[in-house]
Amino acid sequence: MSSNNTPGPINLLKFHRPKLRLNEARIPPLSQQSKQCLRNLVSYKPQKSPMRYPRSRCAAVLVALFVGRKGDLYVLLSRRSATLRTYAGDTSLPGGKVDPEDKSIEDTARREAHEEIGLPPDRRKAPLLCVLEPFLASELIVTPVVILILDNTLRPILNTAEVASLFSHPLFAFLTTNPPFPSEPESLEVPYHTSWDFDPTGPNGSNQGFRVHQFLTGREAGGIKPVFGLTAAMLIRVAAIGYAREPDFEVHPPGMPFTQERIAWALLNRKVFRDACEKEGIDLSYARRLVETTGKGRQDGTEAEELRRRNRSKL
Known part of the structure; x- marks a missing residue:
């Protein structure tokens, strides 16, 4: 196992917060693209807004990245239980509402991931990369918290009342219209990426429109739904920051509010x-x-x- 003085790709980990014990890291060597992506995420600082949000309407999701066998970055996604009252069976990120005991939005995301998929809240095994700007859901303001799993030997423990299954998807694939998986003949007519616009009108004719994005998972034949809506929007944003490039598609339609x-x-x-x-x-x-x-x-x-x-x- 590598030591603190060992040169090579594993030394990228010194960029993460907090300081890491490199001899505990169990990940494959990182590709050059993945190295730069992690550097960009670690250095990202969202603009602070003077606007305050009601704590009772705040939530967080955990964008848990890990390194695949070829050194590329993947994100953990879950299939919500079919028995849930809302968004049953949807593809999502682990997360939930802020609890009174949570000291930070990062605590909320880690606690929810621990409860839903059994990811240990140990910051040495899964250090923080960055916290993004908040996103708007129907009745919540949701903040993505991005971490990197340094121990690929960790195994999920699913809370089956909330999560039916867990799978992964390449992070870079949220910037492209090309599927990261072989296409089945029956699915060739279905594009990997699609989008459509909602144009609701608010009081006094105000424009409250937004664009919805969808990505196939390649697992639709097994009942896994595409990555859709808010989850897709947050992962597009994480990938755009990490890989420092615009997606191959237009994210935000002209004339609609940010x-x-x-x-x-x-x-x-x-x-x-x-x-x-x-x-x-x-x-x-x-x-x-x-x-x-x-x-x-x-x-x-x-x-x-x-x-x-x-x-x-x-x-």
């Missing part, structure tokens, strides 16, 4: 968020200014708004 504006609008207009903000004493003045300012900028077609939208978020 994620921070959609969250601000939800805090102001969706009852579940508005009630939570009122209960927790959250000042919504910044959210109100953001919606008014950016909405006017899009209507006027100003260059400043277009630049701000693209810089703040691609999703």
